[in-house]
Amino acid sequence: MTLKEIAKIAGVSIATVSYALNDSDKVSEAVKEKILKIAAEANYKPDKRAQALRTGRAKLIGILTEDISFVFTASIIRGIYKFAEENNYHVVLSDTRLKEKVGKHYEDTAKYKDDINQKLEFLLGYHVDGIIYIGSHDRDISGIVETDKPIVYTYCFTDSDSDYMILYDNTKCAYEVTDRLIKKGHRKIGLIRGPEASFPSNERFMGYQMALMDSRIPLNLSYVKTGEWSFERGYEAAMELLKQEDRPTAIFALNDYMALGTLEAAEKCGIKVPEELSVVGFDNTDMCNVVRPRLSSVSLPVEEMGYLSAKMVHDICTCPEGIKSRKITLPCSVVARGSVAECRE
């Protein structure tokens, strides 16, 4: 069903139908009503392609994900979708499968830059209003994506001040976790970090150090280990920490997998959690609620990040002057569960 057909039935011109459907006051109430009725009966839906072609505005947001299967991606998309729904946008999706490809050669940028931009072109062919790039978090992706369309980065970052980014506050929440442990009497707090080169890992590390400093606790580097984000490496790192003479009374692992590895290590060493060792994870994944003891963790505002990313795209398109800041940093929340207790030493 097209405007043309409706026009024919109503006995008016195409333009009149278009005006009527767009609720223009150029059309008399009587005719408008008649047309609306016919359109409703015929279940008329405008052809978005034609609309987009004519108006130039597609009301379309393109999502470019590095890894659609990544835990948080779906929630971010859900947030995007929520905004899209409220504001009549559509969403097109493209997955770069970056994670799959860079597994081994993490540094080889040029290699997948082409890939990403090819996906981007694909998206751009639909004349999206803007792009939301959902990253995989660890790397600085400056200069990877090339387009003059508005692009908003979320769950990743670039080092450019002019890029739009929706982030969360790694440092602050790591500070808060550490500080809470300190308030519970812990002074020997182990940290299991992500990879050395990971920016978020380093930000969290910073929060950890700041909390120690504010409480006049000297940083003990033998309490800081690297776990590469994995369960196994987390286990190994925790083992190293726990086998030390003067072992930590609390361990803060910078993701849940490594925290679970820590729980396993503690069990192996016959150390009771939380009585003899407090453990905190990061990401607040489902697993926190099904291990024993329940794992305290940090919950990320992922859905909100998605929502705000979409809003940012919208704002850039409609009222760029109204944008106060190109970077939005959201707070996380610490979720306390059974894996943390007062220090008994």
Place this chain on the structure above:
Amino acid sequence: MTLKEIAKIAGVSIATVSYALNDSDKVSEAVKEKILKIAAEANYKPDKRAQALRTGRAKLIGILTEDISFVFTASIIRGIYKFAEENNYHVVLSDTRLKEKVGKHYEDTAKYKDDINQKLEFLLGYHVDGIIYIGSHDRDISGIVETDKPIVYTYCFTDSDSDYMILYDNTKCAYEVTDRLIKKGHRKIGLIRGPEASFPSNERFMGYQMALMDSRIPLNLSYVKTGEWSFERGYEAAMELLKQEDRPTAIFALNDYMALGTLEAAEKCGIKVPEELSVVGFDNTDMCNVVRPRLSSVSLPVEEMGYLSAKMVHDICTCPEGIKSRKITLPCSVVARGSVAECRE
């Protein structure tokens, strides 16, 4: 950059440019080369909207999800995307948030039918070639989605023979799990089911019964409990099973959450897994690898389901006569881990 501009630069007509770019032999090699060069330099990309408008084929697959945050949705989409990529399709996404809405009133169909179809219209406005409906698995959604576009259901089902569906074999894998337990000497095998009305739960239950039957083990209904898919209810169901006089030596929980609840219940009762109790879950989620003991489970072919759904849409659009069956049922695989042992009774 449009055809028009390229035509101007090349000093030929728009049509010639179009033919050249589509590699038609209506254009001389010399001119073709020249045009291609100009287009490449200008980084010309055809406007997909205009192409779609003109040709009628959008090369667009619409995805309608009931719950984008559901564990498997992302993997299914990833599979869809894989096919899309290989075959030059685009993907548009729409989330009905069904799960959110029906939380309380599961039966009230009309209520969200409108919702879903509204989302569908939205998608249809882009003139997708077909729709993939990714369900939430439990309910029969016959007659909910109304469209004459090709629609393929996956991770859900209808009771109509004429609908296209990509499923996995619940019965067969439940049979296999049960049979493996029997082969390990277990004869008292508890089952923790999903909700009574759940079709997949019932299919799995069927597999369980068939395995027992084939080994001449009578069905003992006091070994069959309902756990509503949740950790807590799984825990309760397991408690009921384990407190019985003649308690099971193995428990097959029909999802991982309930299996984890079972592990917790066993711990609570001081029953050692797997020495005194074997436990098997279903879904093979991440959690299986981080609990102790590692949980045996059933892995679903989700990515492949997505891939085949997309392929099905493609096939319906391009060669409907080539489709042998409107239903494809894929096998699952049982993943053996440490939570299962030989029966010691």
Place this chain on the structure above:
DNA sequence: TGTAAATATTTAAACCTTTAACTAACGTAC
């Protein structure tokens, strides 16, 4: 009743592409 102003409706172009139909130029064969 006549005219200006306001209101209602239509025409036609534009967005960018594809493609059927047409034209022009050239070569070949008789």
Place this chain on the structure above:
DNA sequence: GTACGTTAGTTAAAGGTTTAAATATTTACA
């Protein structure tokens, strides 16, 4: 030298919408 076929290119319409500009109709008022 005419007729025909081929090749290489152009013209124009179509797809469904929006919207500025033009036209038609009604209303208001002298």
